[in-house]
Every structure is written in structure tokens, then in C-alpha cells.
Amino acid sequence: MSEDRGRPLCVLLTDFPLADPYAGVMKGVVLGGAPDAVLVDLAHGLPAGDIAWAALQLREQAGYFPAGAVFLAVVDPGVGTARRILAAEAGLYRFVGPDNGLLHPALVALSGAAGPQIVAVDAEAVGLAPRSETFHGRDVMAPAAARLLAGAALETLGRPVDDPVALALPAARRAGAGWVGAVLAADGYGNLITSIESALLEGGEWHVYLEGRDLGPVCRTFGSVASGAVVALVGSLRRIEIAVRDGSARDRLRAAPGMQVEVRPRS
Amino acid sequence: MSEDRGRPLCVLLTDFPLADPYAGVMKGVVLGGAPDAVLVDLAHGLPAGDIAWAALQLREQAGYFPAGAVFLAVVDPGVGTARRILAAEAGLYRFVGPDNGLLHPALVALSGAAGPQIVAVDAEAVGLAPRSETFHGRDVMAPAAARLLAGAALETLGRPVDDPVALALPAARRAGAGWVGAVLAADGYGNLITSIESALLEGGEWHVYLEGRDLGPVCRTFGSVASGAVVALVGSLRRIEIAVRDGSARDRLRAAPGMQVEVRPRS
Amino acid sequence: MSEDRGRPLCVLLTDFPLADPYAGVMKGVVLGGAPDAVLVDLAHGLPAGDIAWAALQLREQAGYFPAGAVFLAVVDPGVGTARRILAAEAGLYRFVGPDNGLLHPALVALSGAAGPQIVAVDAEAVGLAPRSETFHGRDVMAPAAARLLAGAALETLGRPVDDPVALALPAARRAGAGWVGAVLAADGYGNLITSIESALLEGGEWHVYLEGRDLGPVCRTFGSVASGAVVALVGSLRRIEIAVRDGSARDRLRAAPGMQVEVRPRS
Numbered sequence A, B, C: 001m002s003e004d005r006g007r008p009l010c011v012l013l014t015d016f017p018l019a020d021p022y023a024g025v026m027k028g029v030v031l032g033g034a035p036d037a038v039l040v041d042l043a044h045g046l047p048a049g050d051i052a053w054a055a056l057q058l059r060e061q062a063g064y065f066p067a068g069a070v071f072l073a074v075v076d077p078g079v080g081t082a083r084r085i086l087a088a089e090a091g092l093y094r095f096v097g098p099d100n101g102l103l104h105p106a107l108v109a110l111s112g113a114a115g116p117q118i119v120a121v122d123a124e125a126v127g128l129a130p131r132s133e134t135f136h137g138r139d140v141m142a143p144a145a146a147r148l149l150a151g152a153a154l155e156t157l158g159r160p161v162d163d164p165v166a167l168a169l170p171a172a173r174r175a176g177a178g179w180v181g182a183v184l185a186a187d188g189y190g191n192l193i194t195s196i197e198s199a200l201l202e203g204g205e206w207h208v209y210l211e212g213r214d215l216g217p218v219c220r221t222f223g224s225v226a227s228g229a230v231v232a233l234v235g236s237l238r239r240i241e242i243a244v245r246d247g248s249a250r251d252r253l254r255a256a257p258g259m260q261v262e263v264r265p266r267s
Helices: A022-033 A051-064 A104-114 A136-149 B022-033 B051-064 B104-114 B136-149 C022-033 C051-062 C104-114 C136-149
Strands: A009-014 A038-043 A070-074 A085-090 A093-098 A117-121 A158-160 A173-175 A178-186 A192-197 A206-210 A213-219 A230-234 A239-244 A260-265 B009-014 B038-043 B070-074 B085-090 B093-098 B117-121 B158-160 B173-175 B178-186 B192-197 B206-210 B213-219 B230-234 B239-244 B260-265 C009-014 C038-043 C070-074 C085-090 C093-098 C117-121 C158-160 C173-175 C178-186 C192-197 C206-210 C213-219 C230-234 C239-244 C260-265
Touching: A009 A022, A009 A051, A009 A136, A009 B022, A022 A038, A022 A070, A022 A136, A022 C009, A022 C038, A022 C051, A038 A051, A038 B022, A051 A070, A051 A104, A051 A178, A051 B022, A070 A136, A085 A104, A085 A136, A093 A104, A093 A136, A117 A136, A192 A260, A206 A239, A239 A260, B009 B022, B009 B051, B009 B136, B009 C022, B022 B038, B022 B070, B022 B136, B038 B051, B038 C022, B051 B070, B051 B104, B051 B178, B051 C022, B070 B136, B085 B104, B085 B136, B093 B104, B093 B136, B117 B136, B192 B260, B206 B239, B239 B260, C009 C022, C009 C051, C009 C136, C022 C038, C022 C070, C022 C136, C038 C051, C051 C070, C051 C104, C051 C178, C070 C136, C085 C104, C085 C136, C093 C104, C093 C136, C117 C136, C192 C260, C206 C239, C239 C260
Parallel strands: A009 A038, A009 A070, A070 A093, A213 A230, B009 B038, B009 B070, B070 B093, B213 B230, C009 C038, C009 C070, C070 C093, C213 C230
Antiparallel strands: A085 A093, A085 A117, A117 A158, A173 A178, A178 A192, A178 A260, A192 A239, A206 A213, A206 A260, A230 A239, B085 B093, B085 B117, B117 B158, B173 B178, B178 B192, B178 B260, B192 B239, B206 B213, B206 B260, B230 B239, C085 C093, C085 C117, C117 C158, C173 C178, C178 C192, C178 C260, C192 C239, C206 C213, C206 C260, C230 C239
């Protein structure tokens, strides 16, 4: 496939802390196996071990990258246990990551009716030697991604898998005429990203409640309220977000992941 | 122009938090429209919404990049409001960013007597569809930068603008035989960058005062004082900086942006 | 040499704070002198001024990068003093950095019996003009790296050096049937990396003690203990690490660099 795709693109998404060399050394390994690869950081320093949040980001962001991209995703609290390492193809993209649900929502969303193709990476055949038990991102996943980037077919990396670990991302549920969901995470601005997708709120005006507290209507943009005011709006992930204009909703509202968020049509 | 310029270079400067995928997804969009682009991070995680600080950095750092670079600068607290999105050419560089003053100092400094060429990006024609109201960096600015990187002429991106939002960077003012300015920001080391440009201090010896407190003379380098001591020197932005050798001046001096800084010739 | 090496690869390792443009502007300078260079971040934001920690990382991580890579390493608290700036070749790699010990362990480890070739960079001839006294990473080291990346021979950068500043990395010492070392640093997860190399612990079972407190045996992986429990294991640097599964050992154990770590064979 790689002949038609121009430069092979490797996109990294990890929870490796930003000031550590973990993501950096993976890049060295990728370039060792795929010298022509172009490396792009999608995100590092994601909340440690938060598979669901990283899985959501991977699913939502992947489609913004060019066809042919190989995503190397590492949020791997089970490193060294029996969990498998997967390589997969879904639609126009390929993925490498641990079999803990991290890749699953993206594979489902991007593969269409045919479903994804998935293999369990043969660490002995593909990985570095010696291989640590604490950093398979470097020792197995980066080498596997490099093989794909260098032109290897998916099926050469290991045996087919038809039972990947599934992960259901948090979704809003019906509550009367509205919807109930939760805060999923705060971004670095302190904006609260929720599980309520904006597509649910077609037509009319909607009010947003955080743990029962009325935050007002869903607005179009930050500029709809005064500086320092709380504002609910449709964020860039096409979900309801709760923000403070020129401030931090996380701090102002003392909000944390898991808090209940409700939207109700204006009465 | 791009034929003569080698690989098209895209330099990113944003206030997107370091552990969020916002800068990363912009890179995907740039590569989607300009597959040969080379992406370089100048800085992310700049103080949220601090347009003046980012504008200063853009003006001071741009000239260190090769001719032909396209700067994609996003500090955009007004996203979704009526503020325009600009694409511009100044000297050997091109720029894309919101019309809030962020680009202005760089455009003035780099364009010479002819002045910059500026257009308001036609978001409908250039941007992604659908387009969010909360992330124009991804949905309009990255696509605009990609067009430039792929060889489009500036004037194809939108209509000419001759009234960009101006931004006057903080400057020192005369005070007797010396100068008075302010702390602009602290960098990650805790060094205090001030508005007093070193070019003002030609000849002789100068003393530095923070909120009236004598910090001693302007020294040549950190090594001019003992470990743990306060030192004023000419920083890499060619401005007076206040530092603590092997420590943090921000913490030691409890300093914050806006504090008064004065320099006086030695009496 | 560069003809055989494909794209010239520049790997950056610095203690520049993550949200500052210092590392970014060095990239501009490198690309200005070596337009075909491929830039890769190994790590930034390393502990400010901690030469030994950065030197350890450079020595341990370099070998994961492809042959021909040029490492641009900047942890330079003595910037502007009389300390030299070095360029060096060791085995298949080249290095640029301050002469403060930062490069030394990597040069020794990678150069084999022949030893490294080292020159003192001629800042006048190689550096930018004008040259600051506070940012030689930008003004001297990046230009020196660019020369190497553009094909210059090492000896064209300055005069040979045979007395680089040496740095002995902390090593464990014998203590009865076991070994005594120290905590070197905590990574961003809060895992404590120690000076005890796993190669010392061949065979048998070993117990780990932090400041005399028994932390239990060296385990194979994080999954060997329950979530929230302390675990000692062989980390990705092939050293004993102390972690808390799904948590931070630094916080839980109130640990800091320099604390004593001991390993003893199980009695």
C-alpha cells in the first residue's frame, strides 16, 4: 500500500509524561525500522492510565489525519502482563497499541461495515531483543509500527484476532425530555468535556446542569458570555463542554471526572 | 514561490495546553492539505489567552527560521466571535492566525518599508466543513496554512485587509537618566523577562530595581553571581531579565507580570 | 559520511521548560543551516540544571536511534562562562553540547576502544552573530549541529580536545551480599529510578529497601501487585525502579533524589 501513500506517517498518542524521554525513544526505534517515516505527535502526557479518555481522543482525532497514517497509541498500565499487543487496519488507517480497549472505539468507528482487520503482534518475531517487561511501547509497539511504515502487510506481524478487548465509551442516556451524562475530563484550560454529544440536542434551546446546578443555556461560543462567566457550549469534540470564559471551569466549579451533567429542553 | 524554497516549513505557536491533542490535530489537518509539509513546534502551552506575550515571542523568534516558513499561530480567546482570521506575508515569511493583534508586531517588524500583505481568510471557501465555533485553529487556520504550504498565493485565501487589529507591545519609558518598564512574564525556569530592551542601555553600568528594590548591576551572565543569588542580565530576547542562579526568580522575589522594573545608570 | 546515511537526523535533549520557545527556536536555527534535517525531540523539560540525570538519559537512549544521528543536548547552567562547547563523534553517532559532563558518559559508552573524537567548537567561526551570553544552545550549539548535519567534518568545527569534563554517573556499591545505591530521580508517573543496575542482580530473589524500609521483592512487572501497592521492578533503563501500581511512588513514599536504596538477596 505504501507506494501510493507518499511519506509514511506515524502519529503518536501516549500518556507518557511530557518531561520524560519515553515518547522520544520510541521515535528513535520507529526511525530505526522505517527511516523515511514522518513522525507527528498527536498528544503525550494524557492522564496516566486513563484508557477511556485516550480511546475517545484517538477515535475523534484520527479522521483529521491523512489516509495511510499509522497510529502508535500507548496507554498501557498492563505492560508486562499477558495482555496482547495489537496491530490493526480500519478504513484508511492502521493502528498499533495494547489490547486493553484503547484502539477499539477507533477501530469500530473507522472500519465501516467490513469491520477492522486485527492481528496480535508476535513480540518475539517483531520486537527488540532483549525486551523489557516494563516498556513495550519501545520494545514491541514501536518496532511493529515501524514494520507497517516500512511497507509490511498487517498479516505478517502476527496471527489474526477476532476478540479484541472491547471498550464502550461513556454515553449519555435519556432522562425525560433531556439527557444525562457525566464529565469525562478537564482539558488543560480547565474546560470540562462531557459525555453528551451535541448531535443529541437538535433544535430548540437546552439548559445545562452540573450536579443539579443550572449553568444556563448552551451557547454558541465563548464570546456569548462575559469574561469570567460560566458558559456551556458545543466543544471541538462535538460534545457539550462547560467552560469559564478566560478562566478554568475545573477550578471555578470544583469539578472532577464523573460528575453528573444533565441537559434539558428549555421549559 | 514554493519551488525555490525546498520543503515547505510550517512552524506552530499556540497556547494549547501541552497535554491536550489540540496542536496535534492541527498538524493532521495541515498534512492533509500539504502532504509534503515539515512541521516544527516553536512553542505550545503558552499562557492561556495572553496575546501580547505570544505576539512578542512570534516577533522575536520568527527571524531564526529559514526563509519561506509559514507560521501558524493560535492564541484565540475570541474564537467564534466576529473576529477575522488573517493570512499574511511579511518579508520572507507568511503567517496565519486570528485578527486579535497576535500577528501584528511580527508583521510590522519583518515586512520592512513595503508593509505586510494581509488577507481575511474566507472560512467558507478555505475551512473544513462542518466547522466548529470553538476551534478555528483546526477548522480554518490549519487549512489556510496548508493552502499556503501547498503553493497557493496569499490573495487566493481571501480579500485584502488594511486594518488589522494593532498591538503595541509594552515598551520601556524614560525616567530621568534611566528607564521604567515592567515584568512581562516568567519563563519556565522562573526567569523574569522585562519590557526593557538592552539596546537602551548602551555604555556605562546600570542598576536594576524591581518594585523599588535594588537588585544590583546588569551582569554579563548567570555565572557572574554565586549559586542562589539574584542576577539581572541581558536575556536571549535582548531584554533585561531577572534571574536567580540555579533557582527561580519568580518564586524567590514573589514576582508577577506587571511589576515595575527600573534601570538607572550607576551614580 | 552523510551520503550513506539518508536524511540527516537531529535529536534534541534539553532542560528547556516545556512551555517556552527555547527548544523551538533552536530548531529554526538547525533548519536554517541544514534545510534537509529531520528533527526529533528525545526530551525537553528535564530537571533544570541536572546534568547527571540528563547525561544518564543521553547515554541510555542514544543507542535506540539510527546510526548517523546528531544529538543536540543542552543542559547548560554555565552558559556564558568560560566552559567550552563540544562537538564529538562516538561510534555511529555525533553529539553537540556544553563541556560540563553532559556528553561524557554517552561518549565513553558508545565510542568503544578507540575512544571518542572531540573538538571545542569555535564559537566565533561557527556561531550566530551577534551571540548572546545567555543562550548558547541557540547561538552556538544549534549552528554547530547544523554544520554536522549539512555534511561538515567534525574537525572543521574547532580544535581537538583531549580533556573533556568527565562525569561519573552514580553507581551502586557492594554492601555485604547486596548493593547500596540511591534514588536518581522520579519520572512523570512518580516512578523512582535508582542507581542500581539490574545486571548486578543475576539469579535468586532480591529484596529492595528504601531508606531501610522493606519494599518487598523485585517483581517482573507492574501487574505483579495489586492496584495501589508498592512494587520494585526492573525498569526500562535496566535499573531497579520503585513504583506504585496505578499511582505515584514519589508521592506515596515521600521520596526524593538521593534517598538510599538497598537490595539484598533473600535470606
